[in-house]
Amino acid sequence: TTNDHTTYDLVVPSAQWKKALEVEADMLWNPRLDEQDMKQEIEAIHNETRFGLDNPDVIAGEKLFELGFEQHRIRRGSLARDDALSNLSRTRLLEYFKTAYHPARIILVVAGDVSSSEVLNEVVRLFDVAKGAAPKLSPPPVEKSQSDFRYAQVRGGFPVPRILLGYHTASTASEDYPALEVLNAILGLGRGSVLARRLKDQKKVILDGNSELLALPDEGYLTIRMDVDPDNIDRAELAALTELELLKREEPDASEMERALAQLECQFWSGRDTVTKRAHALARFESFAGWKRLDERISRLRKVQPEDVTRVAQKYLRTENCSLLECLPAGAEPRNLNTETARRTFQELLEPATVQEIAEREKEVVPAFDIPGSSSPFKFSEVRFPLQTASVLRGPELYIREDHTLPLIHVGFFYAGGKLLEKKEIAGVTALMLQSMLTGTRERAPEQLHRQLEIYGARFRPVVADDYCGFSLTILSKHIEKGLALLAEIIK
DSSP, X not given: OOSSOOOOOOOOOGGGHHHHHHHHHHHHHOOOOOHHHHHHHHHHHHHHHHHHHTOHHHHHHHHHHHHHOSSSGGGGOSSOOHHHHHTOOHHHHHXXXXXXXXXXXOOOOOOSSOOHHHHHHHHHHXXXXXXXXXXXXXXXXXXXXXXXXXXXXXXXSOSSOEEEEEEEEOOTTSTTHHXXXXXXXXXXXXXXXXXXXXXIIISOOOSEEEEEEEEOSSOEEEEEEEEOOGGGHHHHHHHHHHHHHHXXXXXXXXXXXXXXXXXXXXXXXXXXXXXXXXXXXXXXHHHHTOGGGGGGHHHHHHTOOHHHHHHHHHHHOOGGGEEEEEEEETTOOOOOOOHHHHHHHHHHHHHHHHHHHHHHXXXXXXXXXXXXXXXXXXXOOOOBOOOEEEEOTTSOEEEEOOBOSSSEEEEEEEEEOOGGGOOGGGTTHHHHHHHHHTSOOSSOOHHHHHHHHHHTTOEEEEEEOSSEXXXXXXXXXXXXXXXXXXXXXXXX
């Protein structure tokens, strides 16, 4: 259950798909909704809520939505209230079920080793049970445009201070949405993003950071998360706001655009590498704009230009559209800060900080990056070849499985050995070795290395298991040769 939809998944052997549909239909059309079962489920949901209240990640997100929204139902959070469910009768539950789970409100997706015509016949037999349009649900309250800077603090079980910045954006139906996706990727997707490269690696004012673009049918919300040292809260907030201000003033260069687009492309295809993920993607796109838009996603993203990113940054990353939440450990020293003081402080310091940052970047030596040109569209093929093995003289043994269902290649480069070979006095040395190998080569600094990999649409991580270790590389197949060359450079 998420903010705007509920999903029931059945994953079964393909020989059993008819039985699975029968089970699903029986559950939807003939629910028992027993009073005693309800009590058990209510208690289970209460336990989930109590677990969520102990989870700093959940609490931080809930509190940000509570601060950033005034009317939208999302401000109530996703955790169930004890009093609401405890007083819920079977009659009320059945009324809600008949309204919200009417057949006309359901999207049914079947993905996998099935025959389309057979599936269609079976779906008509099992699911054509109700006539007429679905009952109308009460529309959610319309959220008014935010017109004032908001600030709040919350204390809890946070191991280190966490800073959250939230901005209202546009829904998925908006023409701005593709540009917002690219903006989000520039900010927080990958090791070459603004948060990781500028604030973590270069300035060292945050310990970790990411960004997320929430997509709802009627609303969008951009969240920036930063974990920081207690002494760096003010510096991190100003540094983050400065980076956002720069995105509003200067268009991203070609390497930054290509890095963001390639990472989004890799993310898109990785989200289709199982039948379950494909089914979810089809249902999600159908609920928003029609499933055919799924095949248009990459081309729509590729139409985004640098000026589009700057435009949406100027439009949505405004101070009056910002909500700032500081999540502090329970025993942290008090911060004598309120909304007006925070707003005035940032207003006074942001312009000088931005001017200074622009001056410093003019002195930077920007490394050259290989920006790939356009390539022919991916051609899907269901043909899958059997596993092949080979051996390189005085080199690795190779295991190759050729698969053309996705434009991705996964490469694993593994050494025999791992945690089990470590002696007590050097426990962790394997992970240290692999991480150290990623801090650059003789030819490239770490920033240049990781940004180039991400420009190729690559995701790269060290792997440490009990009896082996090495690296895992996922990359867009059109860039495999260049990606393998960088992998070889790291290993050599």
